[in-house]
Amino acid sequence: MGDPFRAGVHFRLPGGWHLYWSNPGEAGLAPRIEWQCEGVLRVSELLWPAPVRFAEGPIIGYGYADEVLLASVFEVPPGTTAPSLTLHARVTWLACADACVPGEADLSLTLPVEPLGTATPSSEAAWFERFARRLPVPASGWEFRGVRRAGSVDVWVTPPRAMGWPAGGASFFPLPQGWVSGEVTIVRRLEDWLARFSLSGPSGSLGDAEPIPGIWVLPKDGGSPDSPAAVLRVAVPTEAGTDRLHEPDATQTGPEQDGGTDAPAEPVPQTPNQTQ
Amino acid sequence: MKKQACLACAVTLAWAGLSTGVAQTAPGGSAPAFSLAGLDGAVHSLTAYSGKWVVLEWTNYDCPFVRKHYDSGNMQALQKEYTGKGVVWLTVCSSAAGKQGHNSPRRWQELLSAAKSSPSGFLVDADGQLGRLYGAKATPHLFVIDPKGALVYRGAIDDKPSTDKGDIPRATNYVRKVLDAGLSGEAVTPFETAAYGCGVKY
Numbered sequence: 001m002g003d004p005f006r007a008g009v010h011f012r013l014p015g016g017w018h019l020y021w022s023n024p025g026e027a028g029l030a031p032r033i034e035w036q037c038e039g040v041l042r043v044s045e046l047l048w049p050a051p052v053r054f055a056e057g058p059i060i061g062y063g064y065a066d067e068v069l070l071a072s073v074f075e076v077p078p079g080t081t082a083p084s085l086t087l088h089a090r091v092t093w094l095a096c097a098d099a100c101v102p103g104e105a106d107l108s109l110t111l112p113v114e115p116l117g118t119a120t121p122s123s124e125a126a127w128f129e130r131f132a133r134r135l136p137v138p139a140s141g142w143e144f145r146g147v148r149r150a151g152s153v154d155v156w157v158t159p160p161r162a163m164g165w166p167a168g169g170a171s172f173f174p175l176p177q178g179w180v181s182g183e184v185t186i187v188r189r190l191e192d193w194l195a196r197f198s199l200s201g202p203s204g205s206l207g208d209a210e211p212i213p214g215i216w217v218l219p220k221d222g223g224s225p226d227s228p229a230a231v232l233r234v235a236v237p238t239e240a241g242t243d244r245l246h247e248p249d250a251t252q253t254g255p256e257q258d259g260g261t262d263a264p265a266e267p268v269p270q271t272p273n274q275t276q
Numbered sequence: 277m278k279k280q281a282c283l284a285c286a287v288t289l290a291w292a293g294l295s296t297g298v299a300q301t302a303p304g305g306s307a308p309a310f311s312l313a314g315l316d317g318a319v320h321s322l323t324a325y326s327g328k329w330v331v332l333e334w335t336n337y338d339c340p341f342v343r344k345h346y347d348s349g350n351m352q353a354l355q356k357e358y359t360g361k362g363v364v365w366l367t368v369c370s371s372a373a374g375k376q377g378h379n380s381p382r383r384w385q386e387l388l389s390a391a392k393s394s395p396s397g398f399l400v401d402a403d404g405q406l407g408r409l410y411g412a413k414a415t416p417h418l419f420v421i422d423p424k425g426a427l428v429y430r431g432a433i434d435d436k437p438s439t440d441k442g443d444i445p446r447a448t449n450y451v452r453k454v455l456d457a458g459l460s461g462e463a464v465t466p467f468e469t470a471a472y473g474c475g476v477k478y
Contacts (some may be wrong), residue, residue, distance in 0.1 A: 027414035027475035029341075029437055059475035061414055072439045094340075098376055102340050102439040144345070178470025202431055203302065204469040 003119060003197060006128055008047075008071025008107060009033055009091055011064070016097045019061045021051035021173070025061035025180050028100070031093035031101045033070060033182040039085055044073040049134035050231045060180040061096075062173055069131040076113070086110045130226065136215050136233035144234050146212065147241035151200055153181075153212065155236055157193040172197060175213040176205035300411035303466035305417070307427040308409050314397035315381055315388075320366055327423045329363045329458055331451060333395070334407065336369060336377030336415040337387055338437040339474035345416060349442040351433075352393050358455055359396055367395040370407030375477035377415070378402060405478040414473030420454045422464065428452045431469030438472075 011019055011031070020028040035043050048070065051062040076085065089107045094100055096221045114120075141160025146153050155172075172195075179201030187194045199212070206212065213235045220229040301308055307330075311321040322330065335342050335371070345351040355365050369384070371377035379387060383401055388398060401407055410419055411430075420429040434447035450469060458464050 027471070029439070029472060056475040057478040059478075060410070061475065092438075096474065099338065099475075100340055162440055175469075202468040202470045204467055205429065 003116065004073050004075045005111075005119070006047075006071045006073055007087055007111070008069045008128070008162055009089055009107065010045050010067065010069045010124075010127060011093070012067045013065065013095060015066075016096050018054060018061070018065045018097075019068060019093055019095055020061065020063040021045070022048045023062055023173070023175050023177055023179065025053075025063075026058070026059045026178060028096060029062065029094040029102075031070065031091065033072070034090040035073060036088040037074070037085065039076060039080060039082055040074050040087075041077050042075040046070050047135050049131045049138065050215055050225075050228065052225055053171065053173070056096075062180075069127050071128065078116070080113055083263070084110050084112050116240075133227055134225070134231055134251070136231045139216070139232035139234045140224075140231060142234070144236045146236045146238035148199075148208070148212075148238045149241050151198055153197060153199045153236075153238065154187070154241070155195045155197075157195055157216075158191070159193070169219070170195065171217045173215040173217070174199065174201065175215070176201060178202045178205050193209055208240065209238075211237045300409075301427050303427050303430055303468045305427055306425055307421040310406055310409060312399045312401065312406060314366075314399055315384055316397070318397065320364075320399060322421070322425070324379045325421075326425060327360075329423060329455060330421040330474075331358065331363060331365045331455070332410065332419040332421070333365065333367045334370065334412040334415050334417040334476060335367050336371055336474060336477065337379075337391075338376050340417045341473040342415050344439050344441050344444070345433060346391055346393070348444055350441075350444050352391060354449070354451060355393060355395050358451075359394065361455075361459055363455060363459075364397075365395040366397045366399055367393070368382070368399045368401050368406055368412070370401040370404045370412060371477040372404060373402055376474075377477055397441070404476075407476055408476065412473040412476050412478050415476060416473050417471040420435050420451060420458075422458060426466065428458070428464045428466045429468065430471075431467075432471045432473075435469070437470075 013019065020030050022030050028268070033046060037043070049064070049068060051064060054061050054063065074087070087109045089109075090104070091107060092102070092104045094102050141256075143158040144155055146155040169186075172181050174181055174182055179199065182198035184195050184197045187196050209262050213233075216230070216232040216234060217228045218230040220227060307322060309322050311319055313319050337343070337346070339378035355367075359365050369377060369379070384398060384400060388394075399406060406412075416433050417432065418429070418433050419427060422428050429450060431450060433451060434444070434449045436447040454464055
């Protein structure tokens with residue numbers, strides 16, 4: 001009471017079926033939850049865990065297989081005296097396997113209202129914790145800058161401290177509707193990382209010169225999609241480029257790259273398990 | 277005669293198919309040429325339609341988003357209205373054999389008749405060549421080509437992504453918007469939106 005709390009809808013899917021992320025990709029439709037609750041001061045937007053990428057032939061989609069929890073944060077006024085609070089959710093979704101099937105449900109949940117500071121986590125708290133690990137956080141301390149070409153983008157990534165590129169690679173999920181990206185490959189690895197990936201989508205959702213909003217997911221070594229190392233929400237500022245990127249003060253290790261200099265390679269801090 | 281047309285069709289599409297997936301023509305560019313036999317056996321060739329507005333409508337009758345626009349009569353009404361105004365409306369299905377939405381030509385005749393759908397032509401694109409040429413991703417996916425052969429619109433049919441028929445009356449229909457402007461002589465600034473629908477079943 002007075003403390004913000006989370007409530008959400010837990011979806012469970014049979015094998016082979018998926019739901020969609022807020023940007024469903026090239027087809028599909030994101031689920032929607034309309035909350036109706038009396039006595040609630042504020043309801044946040046839905047919190048979207050980092051999705052997975054799937055392909056139906058050449059069509060790329062983003063979403064969730066097996067299960068997902070989509071939650072919002074609720075705030076009630078501090079002076080609330082009611083003993084309980086009932087939340088109603090009107091939920092609509094699209095589930096696809098080979099076929100797509102729309103679904104809808106009206107759900108209700110009644111919660112006890114306890115004196116400030118005494119509320120205990122519900123029996124479902126573990127689900128919230130589990131999916132919370134995949135919620136994006138602002139990428140503070142990180143720097144991103146990109147160069148866009150037709151159909152692809154190079155992004156220079158500077159982590160907040162020297163760290164090896166995660167062995168599991170990285171994924172980028174663009175946020176604008178209908179935009180999709182390809183596998184991220186690392187072209188050079190120094191203290192900065194140069195990540196390159198294809199990127200395409202309708203100009204109506206993202207202009208040529210706009211920063212690219214999206215989610216970077218950096219898996220832990222041996223990690224599963226359930227526990228990525230970092231899930232960062234970014235807007236990558238970009239400039240237009242036509243040629244390969246030249247960085248006059250860059251040093252390099254490994255094979256000669258386009259735009260490389262003749263400077264001798266400097267030693268780069270190596271961490272165990274670091275792979276190309 | 278038909279054989280010759282199909283040979284031309286294969287050559288056109290094969291050549292066009294060499295471009296990479298990412299390089300589909302963006303709005304403002306020239307719509308890629310194609311030549312494909314329709315259900316009625318007549319060949320539909322984009323160059324032959326020079327001087328006319330052309331709409332390409334990707335469909336899959338088993339997709340709930342397509343059903344939204346057909347069960348409501350919305351798509352058929354658009355087809356009728358604009359073919360009546362000289363627009364060439366081609367409905368295309370790129371579902372591969374064995375995948376959702378694929379039908380034999382005879383079955384398509386039955387389905388179109390039952391739906392009272394009357395496009396200028398219906399193209400069965402089971403090998404997906406036309407779909408890949410245009411970058412058709414979802415059903416429905418709409419492309420509008422002006423009389424000079426420029427692609428002026430590609431994207432969603434309207435601005436209400438949902439499977440709910442009830443959204444149609446208050447939606448802005450992009451195809452209608454482009455054609456009404458174009459047919460009345462107004463300049464149409466090319467644009468695109470994110471299509472909503474089921475993935476094309478290549």
